[in-house]
Amino acid sequence: MAAMNGKLGDKAPQPINIRTVALAARVSMATVSRAINGVATVDPELAKRVWQVIDELGYVPNTQARALVSGRSRILGLIVSEITNPFFPELIKGFEDVAVEHGYEILVSSTDDDPKRMTHCIRRMLERQVDGVAVMTFGIEEPLLEQMAHRVPLVFIDIGPVQPGISLLKVDYHHGILEGVQHLVALGHKDIAFISGPAQLHSAQSRQRAFVACLRKCGITPNLKWIVEGNHTLEGGISAMEGLLASKKKSPTAVMCSNDMTAIGVLHKLYRAGLRVPHDFSVVGFDNIHIAEVTIPPLTTIEMSRLDLARAAVRALREQLEGIDHYDGQHEFRILTNLVVRESTSVPHRRTLQR
Numbered sequence: 001m002a003a004m005n006g007k008l009g010d011k012a013p014q015p016i017n018i019r020t021v022a023l024a025a026r027v028s029m030a031t032v033s034r035a036i037n038g039v040a041t042v043d044p045e046l047a048k049r050v051w052q053v054i055d056e057l058g059y060v061p062n063t064q065a066r067a068l069v070s071g072r073s074r075i076l077g078l079i080v081s082e083i084t085n086p087f088f089p090e091l092i093k094g095f096e097d098v099a100v101e102h103g104y105e106i107l108v109s110s111t112d113d114d115p116k117r118m119t120h121c122i123r124r125m126l127e128r129q130v131d132g133v134a135v136m137t138f139g140i141e142e143p144l145l146e147q148m149a150h151r152v153p154l155v156f157i158d159i160g161p162v163q164p165g166i167s168l169l170k171v172d173y174h175h176g177i178l179e180g181v182q183h184l185v186a187l188g189h190k191d192i193a194f195i196s197g198p199a200q201l202h203s204a205q206s207r208q209r210a211f212v213a214c215l216r217k218c219g220i221t222p223n224l225k226w227i228v229e230g231n232h233t234l235e236g237g238i239s240a241m242e243g244l245l246a247s248k249k250k251s252p253t254a255v256m257c258s259n260d261m262t263a264i265g266v267l268h269k270l271y272r273a274g275l276r277v278p279h280d281f282s283v284v285g286f287d288n289i290h291i292a293e294v295t296i297p298p299l300t301t302i303e304m305s306r307l308d309l310a311r312a313a314v315r316a317l318r319e320q321l322e323g324i325d326h327y328d329g330q331h332e333f334r335i336l337t338n339l340v341v342r343e344s345t346s347v348p349h350r351r352t353l354q355r
Helices: 002-008 018-025 027-037 044-057 063-070 087-101 115-126 141-146 173-187 202-217 235-248 258-274 306-322
Strands: 075-080 105-111 134-138 153-159 166-171 192-196 227-229 252-258 282-287 302-305 331-333 337-340
Touching: 018 027, 018 044, 027 044, 063 282, 075 087, 075 115, 075 306, 087 105, 087 134, 087 306, 105 115, 115 141, 134 306, 153 306, 166 306, 173 202, 173 252, 173 302, 173 337, 192 202, 192 235, 202 227, 227 235, 235 252, 235 258, 252 258, 258 282, 302 306, 306 331
Parallel strands: 075 105, 075 134, 134 153, 153 166, 166 331, 192 227, 192 252, 252 282, 282 302
Antiparallel strands: 302 337
16 A cells, blocks of 8 residues: 555645745745735836746735735725626626736625615625725615725716715716617607606616706607606516506607616517507617617617726726826716617607507
């Protein structure tokens, strides 16, 4: 048995550590440590050599040890409201791609619009000592502000307190929605309904206000009975469209929706009701999630780029953490929206106009 043990291997594999990397790169362990932690004073050529050796040896730096040395975890937190909406996984992917590109990992939490889960999200972020947090819930979260403000840099969408350590991503809802309304009006639509998101969401309120303002700008008086509250889900779109179809009076010829999931629910309800899109109803969504390209018919929608949001969020956090671009304590980033025309919109059909 002893001979067999010796034959299998007299020496156990030696672990690869920072000393191994230093010897192979012909530098000191201190230089390896500084290169791994991104210390700016390290000679770029030496840092390049260290990372080449790390790749060749397959060495995995200890992130916890790096955090102890540098005082930073190099983890960015991302809080979203609903993981089941395709908008958010697409946003998460973009956020991770951009964060990794700049040497950060990410920690994702979903609130599901539940205050208890929000508290859990905050605790996870603080326990993992994230360097900064992007709050992509499209609404101010008071518990988060109370517990995280002044501890780590924060990024909010649309609205947030004007104070040091907080950046805002300001989405230009008006531009995209104006393009959408003008597109429908140019096709001949005057009877246009709107299915909003949950009334408590700032983003839903902003989209509804933009719709009303854009109708008026196009010379159309909004019909308040055709502005229906939804909940940004397929089921909400189905239910809201049922309400619009149930009216015995004149019905709209086009429906704009506060997000694509609502619009896809509308498409489903119209199909079940034996109505054709865009022959009987034109439908416009908002977000331009990937699935909007393959609905039947492909959905005309207003694009809000998840990658633009991700890039702006990571940049805002990096400006605060790394002092780039002369960060002055509070900053805003404008996020553009624009219309993407597909096949769910066309001229209104005469029969629909006379309903």
